[in-house]
Amino acid sequence: MTEDEFDAYQSLSEETEDHRWAFGTGFTDPLVGIDPSVPDGTDARALADYCLMLGDDALVYSHRLQQWVTRMPELEEETALANIALDLLGQARLLLSRAAQAEGRGRDEDQLAFFRDEHEFRNVLLAERTDADFAELAGRLLVFSAWRLALFGRLASSADPVLAAIAAKGARELAYHRDYAAQWVIRLGDGTPLSHGKMQAALGALWPLVDELFQPDPVTAALPGVAADPAGLRAEVDAALDAVLAAATLDRPGGAPMARVAGKAGRDGVHTEAFGYLLAELQSVARAHPDATW
């Protein structure tokens, strides 16, 4: 066997002008050139907590989506979903890194992701919910993406330049996620009678967790000009959801928001039973080898 047979192998790792296969090229770092110090007048602890809130939303949600890999209804949907999960993981990394920077205790993104306990996670309960079927997957992703997109739209003009840059990059990804979810909610809502029933039921099952997304919290209140007021997002999110529901021939669910526990919910570190298992799966390897570098 001659060397020239394996020239193709050599050329695989070389730079190429054939940009259909661009890999290892064309990266842009959203944070290049941005001053990482906490802006004057900003409460550093509050900024760290705020970044934990948004980072945990993404980290936990990404984990739930990853659990659907190998379970999707078609091969092409596997790749789409994995891409979405990976985007959210990327957002989580940037936000947790920013939280670590702002708190200034020498921790990094990995220590925050893998070594915090349950009560220290600040994600909303919608993020940690398990999707019982594909309709719930689509419906929950629609609500979450529409909300997070509206939020990131506001944060693109945050007084914290790092948060603004993360939001600007994330908004492009979230627009795609929202579109993906919306297309599926519409297909299922206006598909077969069976899919319509399942999609309507799915919305009903997740709706009690929507209210938490728009509730005020003390961390946001301590960051004027930096954080975005959750209540102010409601109109934009409702408009987006109503447009999709109408195209999907679905009704907006009624019903009361889920009750809190002694007034607390996800943002306060009070989570559902399933969250313990999620963290065990996420953290067990790192915790079993706390001194290891991966």
Added chain:
Amino acid sequence: MIGWLVDGAAICNQVPLCRSSYGPYARAMVRICKEESFHQRQGYELLMTMMRGTAAQRAMVQDATDRFWWPSLMMFGPPDDQSPNTAQSMAWGIKRHTNDELRQRFVDMTVPQADKLGVTLPDPELRWNADRGHYDFGPVDWAEFTAVVKGNGPCNAQRVARRRAAHSEGAWVREAAMAHAAKQAAGKAAA
């Protein structure tokens, strides 16, 4: 480990197919080989990081090597004298090298990589043969290979069940998408 050995074996197997006489196969192979070379580099880098880590991590890498070395050799298929389809495929230009040729090539490429990584390949008969200009290596356990191919491997049942479940549980979703598409097309036709 899968990235380093399995994707590595796949690349060895598939790079020659990039010049297969069957066009669609050849084109798909080009893209697949590029993806797999990325996987291989990512896998190898992860292993290098672990080998520079704790004793427990190094033990994990050695354990994974012990598990996956022989299966990666099996990926090239049965020995030439037991491969019924090879002659025909080579006559048609679809397949361009024999199983044993590619397997030897893979061993020759991978042994130095294993040395650099610092793992021991689980083959006591593995040694450089200066006369042949290749590595000699021990016999593959083809009975184990046959068992897996026939469905009796340690992961077969679980994997097939998972695929079947995903497919059947997803039927209503696929049907809904088709129904929606049909409604859209009908709506366009009527407009």
Added chain:
Amino acid sequence: MEDSQVRSGWPLYEVFLRGKRGLNHVHVGSLHAADPQMALRHARDLYTRRNEGVSIWVVAAADITASSPDEKDPFFAPSGDKVYRHPTFYQIPDDVPHM
């Protein structure tokens, strides 16, 4: 819905990409989708994972009409022996500029 439609699932689409620096669309592979819009989004997910700023065409495979290998000669051979269709056939003196 007909049984055969349900069993056969989503139709096949062929995907063509033009990269940032490319001049024309090139065939890169195929995928299954329920409709053209889904096909476009899947093509973005499957074939542009590391490269932004491309143009994507998706075409239902059933809509593509292709020449058959058997017809090669009548379709293509006439150009092979018509030398006057090749620019080098025409002799131009060396001192005529820009030609």
